[in-house]
Amino acid sequence: MNPGARLSLTLWGSGAVLGLLAAGYSLFTAKGTATSSVPAEYIAVVNQSPLYVSDYLDQLKTQFNVSIEDASVEQRRTVLEDMIREELFVQRALELGEPEIDPDVRNALVASVQAQIAVDATSQVPNDSELTAFYQAHLQRYSSIGYLTVADLIARPDAAGPAAENSLTHAAAALREGQPLAAVKTRFGVEESGAAVGEQVYFAAKLHLGERLFAAASPLMPGEVAGPVKAEDGRLHLLYMLANNPPQPRSFALARNEVYGDYRQELLQRIRDREFKYLKDKSDIRINRAYQP
Amino acid sequence: MRARTRYFFLLLLVGLAGTLGVRHLQRLHMEHRLLDTWPESAALDPALVQFAAERAVPALREHCAVCHGTNLHGDSLRGAPDLLDKEWVFGEGRVTDIEQTINHGIRSGDHRDHDLASMPGFLRADPYARYHIDSLSPAEIADLASFVLHLNGREPKDAAATARGKALFNKALCYDCHTESAQGDPSIGAPSLLPHDWLYGSSPEALVDVISYGRAGICPSWAGRLSPVTVRAIAIYLHERSEKSS
Numbered sequence: 106m107n108p109g110a111r112l113s114l115t116l117w118g119s120g121a122v123l124g125l126l127a128a129g130y131s132l133f134t135a136k137g138t139a140t141s142s143v144p145a146e147y148i149a150v151v152n153q154s155p156l157y158v159s160d161y162l163d164q165l166k167t168q169f170n171v172s173i174e175d176a177s178v179e180q181r182r183t184v185l186e187d188m189i190r191e192e193l194f195v196q197r198a199l200e201l202g203e204p205e206i207d208p209d210v211r212n213a214l215v216a217s218v219q220a221q222i223a224v225d226a227t228s229q230v231p232n233d234s235e236l237t238a239f240y241q242a243h244l245q246r247y248s249s250i251g252y253l254t255v256a257d258l259i260a261r262p263d264a265a266g267p268a269a270e271n272s273l274t275h276a277a278a279a280l281r282e283g284q285p286l287a288a289v290k291t292r293f294g295v296e297e298s299g300a301a302v303g304e305q306v307y308f309a310a311k312l313h314l315g316e317r318l319f320a321a322a323s324p325l326m327p328g329e330v331a332g333p334v335k336a337e338d339g340r341l342h343l344l345y346m347l348a349n350n351p352p353q354p355r356s357f358a359l360a361r362n363e364v365y366g367d368y369r370q371e372l373l374q375r376i377r378d379r380e381f382k383y384l385k386d387k388s389d390i391r392i393n394r395a396y397q398p
Numbered sequence: 399m400r401a402r403t404r405y406f407f408l409l410l411l412v413g414l415a416g417t418l419g420v421r422h423l424q425r426l427h428m429e430h431r432l433l434d435t436w437p438e439s440a441a442l443d444p445a446l447v448q449f450a451a452e453r454a455v456p457a458l459r460e461h462c463a464v465c466h467g468t469n470l471h472g473d474s475l476r477g478a479p480d481l482l483d484k485e486w487v488f489g490e491g492r493v494t495d496i497e498q499t500i501n502h503g504i505r506s507g508d509h510r511d512h513d514l515a516s517m518p519g520f521l522r523a524d525p526y527a528r529y530h531i532d533s534l535s536p537a538e539i540a541d542l543a544s545f546v547l548h549l550n551g552r553e554p555k556d557a558a559a560t561a562r563g564k565a566l567f568n569k570a571l572c573y574d575c576h577t578e579s580a581q582g583d584p585s586i587g588a589p590s591l592l593p594h595d596w597l598y599g600s601s602p603e604a605l606v607d608v609i610s611y612g613r614a615g616i617c618p619s620w621a622g623r624l625s626p627v628t629v630r631a632i633a634i635y636l637h638e639r640s641e642k643s644s
Contacts, residue, residue, distance in 0.1 A: 145433035146626035158433065159501050159626060162494050163510055172494045174438045223507025228618045230464055250521050250610070252536045304535050308523045350536075359607045362477050362598070366614060 148185065151192040161188060222380060226373045231365070239371075240357050240364045247360040248352040251307040255322050256286055257298045257314060258343040273333040273343045280330045280345050298342065307352065318342055325349060429627045432634075437493035441634050454635035457628050461620070474599040477615040482639045485594060488512045488587045491640050497633040503619030504587065511619055514586040515575055519612030526612075534570060534609075542566045543606045549580050550600070551593035 143150055148161040161184060165171055168187075169180045176184075203210045231239075240247060258276060260269030276293040280286065290296060301313040311319040315338075321331040325346035333341040357364070428449045432440060440446045458470060458481075465478040472480035479487050488504065489495025502510040518526035520534040520542075534542065544554055545563025554560040567573060573580075575588035582590035589597055597615070598608050620629060 145430045157626070159497060159621065159629070160510075162437065163498055163502070166494060166498065172438055172492060173436045217509070220507050220509055224503075224619050227503065227506045227616060228623065230618065232464075304537050306521060306523075306533070306535065309533075355607065355611070358475055359604065360611075361475060362613050362615065363611060365476075365616065369616065 149189060151189055152196060154192055154196065156188050156192060161185065164188060218380075219377065222376050223373055226369055226376055229372070231368055236361065236364050236368060237357060239368045240360065243364075243367070244354055246367070247355050247363060249355050251323070251350055251352040252304055253307070253310055253322065253349040254304045254347040255301060255310070255314075255325070255349075256345040256347060257300050257318065257322075258290070258295045258345060259298045259340055261294045261296055263294075270333055270341055273341055277330050277332060277343050280343075283328075286345060286347075295343065304348070318344060322346065323349075323351070432627055432630050437497060437630065437633065440630070441493050441637050447634060447638050450631040450634035451638070453628060453631035457624065457632055458635070461624070462632075465617075472597075474595075474597065474604075477598050477613060479597055480595070481636050483643050484640055485590070486584055486640075487589050487597065489584055491637060493630075493633045493637045496636050497629055499617065500624070500629050500632055501619060501621040504617040505614055506617060506619040508619035508621070512587055515588065516614035517608060517612045519610060520570060521610035522612070531571060534566065536610075538562075538566055538570075539606060539609050542570065542572070542609055543602060546591055546605060546609075547602060549591045550596070 147155040148158045149156045164184045260272050272293045276289050276295045279289045321334045322344045332343040470481040502508040504512045525531045541559045541563040544559040548554045548560045580591040582588045
């Protein structure tokens with residue numbers, strides 16, 4: 106072999122050995138494949154997984170309530186170490202297959218995917234015509250809460266049966282004639298039950314009066330009388346409306362924030378359902394026949 | 399002659415390519431500087447502030463104007479705040495505060511968003527989803543609104559109602575978020591009730607509706623959809639404009 110060919114063979118051989126060494130180093134240590142410089146938007150790169158500067162700044166604020174300018178070296182080191190530790194443990198958890206075995210990890214992953222869907226839904230800011238259409242379609246949802254003041258009258262305890270009904274019937278007639286409530290109470294021996302005292306929002310009045318009395322009271326205009334009505338407790342009641350503000354549709358301008366929240370919630374549900382369907386359709390799912398529902 | 403013309407155009411092309419290349423490198427250099435410089439320090443560097451403004455304005459127009467308005471002065475119909483004044487609903491207006499809000503949003507679903515509290519709807523049967531708060535009657539809400547209008551610097555129409563509203567301010571736990579002095583708490587996004595423009599309009603009707611039915615504004619999170627450079631640029635630009643506002 107001439108010297109030129111020998112030199113050539115030696116160079117080829119050296120190159121091959123160096124290549125094998127580099128490959129081996131890369132194979133057995135992640136450091137071998139790491140990039141030498143860290144891009145400006147990352148605070149660090151751990152086994153090629155980036156740790157973002159923005160996350161680092163947030164973490165500094167959350168943990169020590171300081172900005173990077175005000176943070177001490179020790180605070181900065183602590184946060185950086187914490188982030189690196191977290192990243193390494195996450196990577197190790199994936200190597201160990203934690204998502205396969207740990208229910209907490211599985212729950213966290215499900216919550217994370219759902220949160221990401223929420224983020225995507227929020228990023229689609231609806232325009233006014235979409236929101237107005239949603240508002241029109243659910244107008245009742247955006248009504249104001251009604252409120253009323255009603256005198257719920259019953260016969261005094263000494264009157265029972267037909268006597269009670271008689272006094273309530275006469276009291277109703279007197280109230281319809283426009284006689285003052287106080288005078289009617291004295292004259293016909295009726296008193297307020299105390300179930301719904303003063304101004305009441307509709308849901309509270311319904312709770313205090315009961316379904317039957319509320320149904321009789323809510324359509325009344327001020328000055329109108331309903332009854333005697335037999336309530337759920339078996340007693341006869343007379344309802345005299347003093348003030349009634351039934352639910353009214355709130356304007357789109359006032360309800361907009363709520364409309365947007367509900368619109369987003371429905372969009373979110375639709376996206377989640379679609380995502381689940383998509384994943385289900387593309388997956389190979391086999392169910393044990395013995396457990397087939 | 400023909401050869402000379404050919405050389406001229408070749409030289410022009412090389413010059414143009416060179417200029418574009420240099421400008422691109424300059425832009426890359428500025429982007430790196432913007433991210434490498436600590437946020438609050440970057441806001442003190444005129445060259446970086448200038449670069450941030452050039453980068454931020456088109457991004458704001460494209461992504462933020464839809465809610466905050468083309469002039470970025472906010473929209474009370476949407477509850478979108480003025481981005482150029484000195485008032486900050488969340489945070490204290492530092493570059494890092496603004497950057498955090500842009501990155502993670504408000505009630506956006508992002509795991510680092512601002513979502514510690516929202517305004518309860520006191521007329522509802524269950525005013526607040528997170529924990530129990532008693533409902534208020536319409537008359538109590540009217541009293542509370544009277545007191546809040548007084549805090550906002552308006553002459554009370556009914557002094558007795560304002561006095562009752564003051565007691566309700568404590569009973570209804572308003573101070574828990576808005577603080578006892580009603581200055582608000584930017585760490586949870588509770589706005590000040592003292593004289594300034596309100597987020598959802600300044601009319602008494604709007605105030606009664608806010609107390610009655612609650613509010614929970616939403617801002618998307620932009621991390622991953624805007625580049626870190628753009629987010630930093632917007633944060634510096636808004637900080638700068640806010641600092642300069644009267």
